[in-house]
Amino acid sequence: MNITVVKHPLVQHKLGLLREGDISTMKFRQLTHELARLLAYEATRDFELESVTIDGWCGPIDIEQIKGKKVTVVPILRAGLGMLDGVLDLVPSAKISVVGLYRNEETLEPVPYFDKFVDSLDERIAIVIDPMLATGGSMNATIELLKRKGCKQIKAVVMVAAPEGVKAVNDAHPDVEIVTASLDSHLNENGYIIPGLGDAGDKIFGTKHA
Ligand SMILES: O=P(O)(O)OC[C@H]1O[C@H](OP(=O)(O)OP(=O)(O)O)[C@H](O)[C@@H]1O
Numbered sequence: 001m002n003i004t005v006v007k008h009p010l011v012q013h014k015l016g017l018l019r020e021g022d023i024s025t026m027k028f029r030q031l032t033h034e035l036a037r038l039l040a041y042e043a044t045r046d047f048e049l050e051s052v053t054i055d056g057w058c059g060p061i062d063i064e065q066i067k068g069k070k071v072t073v074v075p076i077l078r079a080g081l082g083m084l085d086g087v088l089d090l091v092p093s094a095k096i097s098v099v100g101l102y103r104n105e106e107t108l109e110p111v112p113y114f115d116k117f118v119d120s121l122d123e124r125i126a127i128v129i130d131p132m133l134a135t136g137g138s139m140n141a142t143i144e145l146l147k148r149k150g151c152k153q154i155k156a157v158v159m160v161a162a163p164e165g166v167k168a169v170n171d172a173h174p175d176v177e178i179v180t181a182s183l184d185s186h187l188n189e190n191g192y193i194i195p196g197l198g199d200a201g202d203k204i205f206g207t208k209h210a
């Protein structure tokens with residue numbers, strides 16, 4: 001399976017706090033931001049470095065720099081927006097592509113309603129962000145859009161993944177690494193991740209009802 005579950009204590013601690021049943025919008029949003037930053041740190045661990053010589057304070061010095069890597073961060077609307085600033089904290093020069101999808105509540109199929117991609121996708125690594133990987137339908141639809149536009153290097157960064165979604169993404173796109181804070185137990189009959197976080201979009205945007 002092409003998945004990395006980040007076991008760092010800070011990641012696990014923040015994920016645990018996110019699972020609180022009656023968490024406030026403010027706290028959920030803040031923790032999502034912090035967790036996204038930590039997951040982005042892990043997702044960028046294999047970026048290649050190259051040695052360059054710069055003028056240091058005491059003369060020329062060889063330093064390491066990330067090798068010509070262009071990045072596009074791809075939030076899946078809405079909930080992915082909650083992770084965007086955390087990822088940009090670490091990759092501030094990244095360009096942003098946006099994919100709008102919602103999941104039909106009956107069929108669980110992704111319904112596309114918006115997309116806007118940056119140019120030169122064939123030269124970029126795409127970091128797709130969405131708090132929840134449930135059936136995998138939304139992530140696979142996004143990966144397919146990116147590949148159709150020529151993108152060759154894609155990572156999926158999610159806070160919580162269900163085994164069903166991981167299998168769906170791994171089967172369709174074995175080249176795409178999934179980076180997550182947790183591989184949870186299963187999906188319930190409504191396609192929600194158990195134990196999961198509930199509806200992440202509603203919790204980030206404050207649209208949750210009871
Ligand atoms: O793996 P899947 O089965 O496709 O489910 C996961 C998707 O569902 C949620 O979005 P939702 O449809 O609730 O939209 P929202 O972000 O606008 O709330 C979530 O943020 C993912 O995008």
Ligand SMILES: O=c1cc[nH]c(=O)[nH]1
Pocket residue numbers: 132134191192193194196197198199200201
């Ligand atoms: O558990 C889930 C599944 C889909 N979307 C969510 O926000 N949560």
Ligand SMILES: [Mg+2]
Pocket residue numbers: 079199200201202
């Ligand atoms: Mg939602």
